[in-house]
Amino acid sequence: MPAEPPIDSPHNLFEAYERLAAGPTRPIAGGTDVMVAITGELGPTPERMLDLSRIDELRGISLEAGAIVLGARTTYTEIRRSALCREHIPALVEAAATIGAAQIQNRGTLGGNIANASPAGDTLPILLAADAVLLVGGQRGEREAAAADFFVSYRKTAMEPDELILQVRIPLPRGRELRFRKVGTRRAQAISKVVMALAWQEGSKGWSDVRVALGSVAPTPIRATATEAVLEGARPTPEVADRAAETLASELSPIDDVRSTADYRRAVSARALHRMLRDAGGW
Numbered sequence: 460m461p462a463e464p465p466i467d468s469p470h471n472l473f474e475a476y477e478r479l480a481a482g483p484t485r486p487i488a489g490g491t492d493v494m495v496a497i498t499g500e501l502g503p504t505p506e507r508m509l510d511l512s513r514i515d516e517l518r519g520i521s522l523e524a525g526a527i528v529l530g531a532r533t534t535y536t537e538i539r540r541s542a543l544c545r546e547h548i549p550a551l552v553e554a555a556a557t558i559g560a561a562q563i564q565n566r567g568t569l570g571g572n573i574a575n576a577s578p579a580g581d582t583l584p585i586l587l588a589a590d591a592v593l594l595v596g597g598q599r600g601e602r603e604a605a606a607a608d609f610f611v612s613y614r615k616t617a618m619e620p621d622e623l624i625l626q627v628r629i630p631l632p633r634g635r636e637l638r639f640r641k642v643g644t645r646r647a648q649a650i651s652k653v654v655m656a657l658a659w660q661e662g663s664k665g666w667s668d669v670r671v672a673l674g675s676v677a678p679t680p681i682r683a684t685a686t687e688a689v690l691e692g693a694r695p696t697p698e699v700a701d702r703a704a705e706t707l708a709s710e711l712s713p714i715d716d717v718r719s720t721a722d723y724r725r726a727v728s729a730r731a732l733h734r735m736l737r738d739a740g741g742w
């Protein structure tokens with residue numbers, strides 16, 4: 460095992476930005492992904508590490524101007540226990556409850572899930588479906604990035620190596636519904652074979668602002684825009700559900716890998732969407 464890299468523990472963002480600007484430094488939040496990489500078995504060991512645990516600006520869950528704002532260091536346990544999350548974004552609470560087991564939920568963070576950018580990251584389809592906005596910061600200043608534009612290629616994000624994710628802002632438009640579904644080998648401690656989020660706005664003329672977002676079916680979390688177009692302006696009837704499921708199956712190009720086959724992922728994605736639409740339609 461390689462020597463442990465030196466680790467800095469700044470007390471505020473100013474110090475953290477200075478450290479990141481000084482040279483290659485890998486942030487560590489809960490460590491549930493990065494500690495696996497530290498052995499050097501999955502690529503080079505980080506040269507230096509930056510512990511985010513003392514930076515208060517990265518913590519907290521609040522309701523601000525029609526949005527839930529979560530600090531990047533918010534853990535899954537905190538999401539599960541938050542009355543605000545339970546009231547306003549129960550789909551994220553549901554997702555948090557499926558991630559690892561209690562030990563991982565106690566340490567693993569929302570910011571870590573985003574920065575790690577695994578196509579199987581369970582919170583990522585929810586962030587896409589909910590039109591979440593990420594606040595990213597570094598010595599050059601802070602900026603907002605739409606979650607939909609953040610995952611640019613396999614495990615690569617639109618963030619620079621000297622930047623941190625600071626906050627996740629999830630807008631709460633009145634009347635928006637947001638649902639989550641994860642399919643893995645087991646109900647707990649399973650990496651997703653397919654993970655999906657569906658969002659829509661209920662209106663007198665049918666659904667609007669429909670979002671269908673998926674993980675584990677492409678190199679990045681994605682939105683299924685052809686399927687969204689089928690559902691836009693429609694209602695969740697059996698006919699619409701059949702058409703949407705068919706469109707989703709033909710729109711996806713997943714791969715075969717150790718966890719699943721492309722055919723299984725395509726079929727299960729279509730069935731999971733059909734089931735969500737059936738539940739939404741109450742039939």
Ligand SMILES: Cc1cc2nc3c(=O)[nH]c(=O)nc-3n(C[C@H](O)[C@H](O)[C@H](O)COP(=O)(O)OP(=O)(O)OC[C@H]3O[C@@H](n4cnc5c(N)ncnc54)[C@H](O)[C@@H]3O)c2cc1C
Binds near residue numbers: 486494569570
């Ligand atoms: C046993 C086990 C089970 C798991 N089960 C699941 C599961 O079911 N679903 C799932 O989605 N994931 C799962 N994971 C993966 C992991 O727990 C999550 O991705 C978790 O959210 C990572 O958060 P963390 O705080 O531990 O990240 P860390 O390991 O601390 O960091 C992960 C990456 O993000 C970077 N980073 C962290 N915070 C920031 C920040 N604020 N700004 C910039 N970069 C940052 C780090 O440099 C690193 O590259 C599992 C992991 C294990 C070990």
